[in-house]
Amino acid sequence: MLTITKEFHFSASHVLDRLPSWHPCARMHGHNYVVVLELSAPRDALTEAGFVRDYRELDAFKKWMDDTLDHRHLNEAMGGVSPSAENLAVWIFDLWSERLPELTAVRISETPKTWATYRPAARGGEDAP
Numbered sequence: 001m002l003t004i005t006k007e008f009h010f011s012a013s014h015v016l017d018r019l020p021s022w023h024p025c026a027r028m029h030g031h032n033y034v035v036v037l038e039l040s041a042p043r044d045a046l047t048e049a050g051f052v053r054d055y056r057e058l059d060a061f062k063k064w065m066d067d068t069l070d071h072r073h074l075n076e077a078m079g080g081v082s083p084s085a086e087n088l089a090v091w092i093f094d095l096w097s098e099r100l101p102e103l104t105a106v107r108i109s110e111t112p113k114t115w116a117t118y119r120p121a122a123r124g125g126e127d128a129p
């Protein structure tokens with residue numbers, strides 16, 4: 001299995017309003033988010049050029065991210081889903097997995113020290129069918 005990743009950046013605010021009120025993240029605050037898309041393909045399924053998928057074909061994802069998430073309030077942009085890093089990873093995966101069939105994982109960083117990864121078992125890795 002071959003795996004490629006590409007990193008994207010956006011800035012947004014959120015409120016984790018399902019947390020208890022004493023929790024700092026229950027207050028409005030913002031992050032400079034990092035999103036990493038991971039795409040995978042078996043070695044015998046690479047394109048003629050030797051790509052899992054051309055990185056440049058991910059320009060559409062960047063445009064969507066800029067339009068939908070950048071400088072937005074994630075509680076609104078995500079339609080009421082609690083905007084944790086975990087839920088954001090799942091939400092992005094579910095929105096993009098049909099358009100990017102090679103998508104195997106979405107990783108989200110809110111701070112330089114934190115990462116959340118959504119990697120559905122059936123879609124990638126050594127155990128994939």
Ligand SMILES: Nc1nc2c(c(=O)[nH]1)N=C([C@H](O)[C@H](O)COP(=O)(O)OP(=O)(O)OP(=O)(O)O)CN2
Pocket residue numbers: 016025083084085086110111113114116
């Ligand atoms: N499992 C999760 N825990 C937390 C999430 C999350 O999405 N998933 N989100 C937050 C906050 O939104 C934010 O990311 C703060 O995280 P935290 O690590 O507390 O950030 P700090 O910069 O304040 O941490 P320091 O330890 O002071 O560097 C909270 N938890």
Ligand SMILES: [Zn+2]
Pocket residue numbers: 014025029030031110
């Ligand atoms: Zn936060």
